[in-house]
Amino acid sequence: xxxxxxxxxxxxxxxxxxxxxxxxxxxxxxxxxxxxxxxxxxxxxxxxxxxxxxxxxxxxxxxxxxxxxxxxxxxxxxxxxxxxxxxxxxxxxxxxxxxxxxxxxxxxxxxxxxxxxxxxxxxxxxxxxxxxxxxxxxxxxxxxxxxxxxxxxxxxxxxxxxxxxxxxxxxxxxxxxxxxxxxxxxxxxxxxxxxxxxxxxxxxxxxxxxxxxxxxxxxxxxxxxxxxxxxxxxxxxxxxxxxxxxxxxxxxxxxxxxxxxxxxxxxx
Numbered sequence: 001x002x003x004x005x006x007x008x009x010x011x012x013x014x015x016x017x018x019x020x021x022x023x024x025x026x027x028x029x030x031x032x033x034x035x036x037x038x039x040x041x042x043x044x045x046x047x048x049x050x051x052x053x054x055x056x057x058x059x060x061x062x063x064x065x066x067x068x069x070x071x072x073x074x075x076x077x078x079x080x081x082x083x084x085x086x087x088x089x090x091x092x093x094x095x096x097x098x099x100x101x102x103x104x105x106x107x108x109x110x111x112x113x114x115x116x117x118x119x120x121x122x123x124x125x126x127x128x129x130x131x132x133x134x135x136x137x138x139x140x141x142x143x144x145x146x147x148x149x150x151x152x153x154x155x156x157x158x159x160x161x162x163x164x165x166x167x168x169x170x171x172x173x174x175x176x177x178x179x180x181x182x183x184x185x186x187x188x189x190x191x192x193x194x195x196x197x198x199x200x201x202x203x204x205x206x207x208x209x210x211x212x213x214x215x216x217x218x219x220x221x222x223x224x225x226x227x228x229x230x231x232x233x234x235x236x237x238x239x240x241x242x243x244x245x246x247x248x249x250x251x252x253x254x255x256x257x258x259x260x261x262x263x264x265x266x267x268x
Contacts, residue, residue, distance in 0.1 A: 008260075009133035010015055010125070010164045012141070012142070013059055015253065017052045019121055020081075024048035024164075026242050040091065044118060047084055070257060081122025088115025113152045113159075117246075120145055120152075140189060141258035146254030147185040150208075153246055154178035160243070170218065174247065177211040185254060198262045205258065207249035215244025 022047055055144075058073045059202045072159065092115060124145055131138045157174035166172060184204050219239040226238045 021052045078122040078125030081118045084121030139257040142257030149250040150181040206250040208247045212247030
């Protein structure tokens, strides 16, 4: 029983480590558009470099002790990550939206929701240390974080693809897919559910994985066929190649929670 709890908590910690590390690459590509014009743009990059190292040290120490004891370092990193995300949100909005406060300025400003990835990961770190892993509450929190991410994805897909007026009909796919995930997961959290409904939600998550893979293909195709002869310039100035992968990422996180609820439900 204790070993199972440790494994579940450890799996989520690995998920967090992978995401924080990957955000360093994502930030580097995104902020290369203006060549890191403001020194503050380096903050999330360096945070994504050093925070996984500190979290890895914490995990290693816990593993050596053969018990999963949570330490202050994780809570500190989680809190810092929340602050970095909120500060990034305000920074992105301040780039244009606060000056004009129009839908146009909101669409053509820096992606204002994107920094909240740090806030979500920070809250996930804190939750994983304050809620007993493997419990119904813990699984519901995982689903809630996945739900929040899909809501952010809905806004990002809508605003990003609005920049070219949804020139291709396929650009509506991530918008509708995100809305579908938000609707099903919200219903799961606020209403009584059955094992069949959980399995239906799992199938919706499988759909999100397909959408993410399809989006990655389209974005990669756009980059490979960019007008610039320089691959790095195409990578920076065309469709954001890593954005569709967030669908897969959120589906995995939500899937952990859904599978946990399904096991609990079927045992009951």
